[in-house]
Amino acid sequence: xxxxxxxxxxxxxxxxxxxxxxxxxxxxxxxxxxxxxxxxxxxxxxxxxxxxxxxxxxxxxxxxxxxxxxxxxxxxxxxxxxxxxxxxxxxxxxxxxxxxxxxxxx
Amino acid sequence: xxxxxxxxxxxxxxxxxxxxxxxxxxxxxxxxxxxxxxxxxxxxxxxxxxxxxxxxxxxxxxxxxxxxxxxxxxxxxxxxxxxxxxxxxxxxxxxxxxxxxxxxxxxxxxxxxxxxxxxxxxxxxxxxxxxxxxxxxxxxxxxxxxxxxxxxxxxxxxxxxxxxxxxxxxxxxxxxxxxxxxxxxxxxxxxxxxxxxxxxxxxxxxxxxxxxxxxxxxxxxxxxxxxxxxxxxxxxxxxxxxxxxxxxxxxxxxxxxxxxxxxxxxxxx
Numbered sequence: 404x405x406x407x408x409x410x411x412x413x414x415x416x417x418x419x420x421x422x423x424x425x426x427x428x429x430x431x432x433x434x435x436x437x438x439x440x441x442x443x444x445x446x447x448x449x450x451x452x453x454x455x456x457x458x459x460x461x462x463x464x465x466x467x468x469x470x471x472x473x474x475x476x477x478x479x480x481x482x483x484x485x486x487x488x489x490x491x492x493x494x495x496x497x498x499x500x501x502x503x504x505x506x507x508x509x
Numbered sequence: 510x511x512x513x514x515x516x517x518x519x520x521x522x523x524x525x526x527x528x529x530x531x532x533x534x535x536x537x538x539x540x541x542x543x544x545x546x547x548x549x550x551x552x553x554x555x556x557x558x559x560x561x562x563x564x565x566x567x568x569x570x571x572x573x574x575x576x577x578x579x580x581x582x583x584x585x586x587x588x589x590x591x592x593x594x595x596x597x598x599x600x601x602x603x604x605x606x607x608x609x610x611x612x613x614x615x616x617x618x619x620x621x622x623x624x625x626x627x628x629x630x631x632x633x634x635x636x637x638x639x640x641x642x643x644x645x646x647x648x649x650x651x652x653x654x655x656x657x658x659x660x661x662x663x664x665x666x667x668x669x670x671x672x673x674x675x676x677x678x679x680x681x682x683x684x685x686x687x688x689x690x691x692x693x694x695x696x697x698x699x700x701x702x703x704x705x706x707x708x709x710x711x712x713x714x715x716x717x718x719x720x721x722x723x724x725x726x727x728x729x730x731x732x733x734x735x736x737x738x739x740x741x742x743x744x745x746x747x748x749x750x751x752x753x754x755x756x757x758x759x760x761x762x763x764x765x766x767x768x769x770x771x772x773x774x775x776x777x778x
Contacts, residue, residue: 404568409546412567412576416560417553419580420587425611427591429604442741444589449693449700450733450740451583452686453707455562458715460683465676473677477684481691488528494684495532498677506669
């Protein structure tokens with residue numbers, strides 16, 4: 404990563420993000436009617452997040468074992484509808500504990 | 510609907526943003542970015558999932574076309590919120606005010622603004638968005654500063670502990686996304702089917718060597734657009750569900766109540 408990559412990358416992120424946020428407020432005055440378009444927009448975020456998370460989350464930490472453990476904790480807590488912060492912190496703590504055990508045993 | 514009322518409504522959002530922005534900045538520094546980079550991104554983007562994905566792609570050396578397309582797919586829901594927010598503004602919104610309000614569109618700001626019974630005025634929105642933005646930017650700066658400081662000060666054993674902590678922070682946003690996706694998937698079979706299809710597609714791209722070698726981000730765009738199009742075609746939502754957007758589902762509300770920002774969710778900023 405050099406400086407130009409970071410600055411240009413950030414500029415692209417800003418341009419796209421701002422454009423999506425502004426387009427409705429600036430140009431669209433009437434609600435979208437087409438039910439397929441509305442359904443697509445409604446469902447899309449869930450699919451995007453699912454693709455982003457799996458299977459990458461398993462390999463996001465130093466070892467696969469801590470990744471799997473952190474994922475399981477997140478899944479169980481999320482299933483029982485814990486809030487985002489609780490799930491996130493519990494998952495971080497799990498990864499930390501597993502990797503701490505690895506380090507101490509190594 | 511005064512500025513101070515907006516500030517008050519924005520405070521819980523800001524408090525929820527701080528730890529998420531903190532985790533984002535820690536993660537970015539852990540990936541090798543200098544401390545100013547996550548701060549710059551937070552100051553210019555003000556979005557959770559988009560920043561996270563964009564920063565990962567830049568770190569992975571993805572092409573600008575992939576970065577552009579991925580950001581578009583992830584953020585496209587804002588267009589929907591932006592449309593619905595435009596219906597709720599009072600009559601005094603010249604172009605320059607609309608340009609400013611656009612920057613503050615996030616899942617949480619949108620959800621809170623839409624809960625107001627009356628039309629929205631500019632000062633209220635400035636209070637709301639200004640307050641939550643302060644939390645977002647402050648949390649990012651805090652996380653970036655802490656990472657930089659700790660990595661400089663720690664050596665030897667302490668540095669090893671720091672590495673473990675950084676590794677643990679790498680999972681934080683993924684875990685949040687799990688918390689966003691699982692509850693609605695549990696409650697709605699169609700969302701569950703979509704999530705299952707999406708994960709299957711994602712695994713295909715990840716584990717099949719020929720597909721894995723494609724530029725990073727291509728999998729997100731292809732899999733999500735195809736899966737979502739199939740689902741929207743097979744199961745278009747009924748009229749009575751139309752009031753909902755990804756930003757204000759029941760599960761989202763539960764997430765808000767916990768004070769956590771949904772980075773994007775169906776959310777996220």
